[in-house]
Amino acid sequence: MPNSMNPLQIVADRWQPSARFVRRAAFACVVMAVVIVVTGGAVRLTQSGLGCPTWPTCTDDSLTPTPEMGINGVIEFTNRMLTYVLCAVVGVAIVAARARAPRRRSLTRLGWTQFWLVASNGIIGGITVLTGLNPYIVGSHFLAATALLTVAVVMWRRACEGDEEPRDLVARPVRQLGWVLVLSTALLIVVGTVVTGSGRHAGDAKKDVHRIPLDVREITQLHVDLVCVVLGLTVALWFVLRAVQAPAGPARRVVEMLAVLLLQGLIGFVQYFNDSPELLVGAHMLGSCLVWIAVLRVFLSLRDRGELAALPSPAGEAEALRPAAQAASSR
Known part of the structure; x- marks a missing residue:
């Protein structure tokens, strides 16, 4: 498609968002990625996983839930609709990144990666319904949402920094310790997903939903062991940085992660010893997102790509927009 016919180029010719707007749009993607995880958890915890028993419509004859489906249908359908809100937020981030001058292709690519992750996870969500809440598909649905959150955090970070070649702020062994921390946290989240898949919150009370055939106490103990590993690595990284x-x-980011990790551990222990009440399970899912954001921020803080170019003055912005205005008037 010629540049003159590219809708994103047409927008860029007429609108120059500020760097602050791009940062806020990227941060909104992070917020919405967390919201979609929490609301997805609410669907399961309210036994609304099959509130709409088919996909992509809610029933064979209706796009939306019917009165007979009750509150469960409303909850499940609302979560589906939030996917469109997420798409809109990601779309704004893509357009803002594309329209911003000078053009930063890395930001645009990260925005499009989020869009395709949202689309693919929507399909996984549909398969989840069509397979009657198969726990393996449900788990992959959550992990795909975590992948979306990962890309959103990276885009947010890139929107706040420059485009210089990455420069390590610490020695290579310290960065390797940061990698180990990220991988251990990822494993912790995966095992936590397995705990959920073998636990009592199947997602629908009206149907005998298949669960992962593992002893939930044993897999929970493995999860606790990994919490201790991640906690130990976090403390070790703080001492090494000092x-x-x-x-x-970087040290400040590690302290933030330590605080989030301790709060998440407290919620997890209270949840376990109280037979996993729904509210605490939901809080634990939110905590999972916050822990993952924190560890990504730790790792990304170990390198530097320079300062983001200062926001242009109003006069500078007017000067930057003048060629676009002249081009538009000559058409």
């Missing part, structure tokens, strides 16, 4: 006199930013 020992090598690293910049204040």
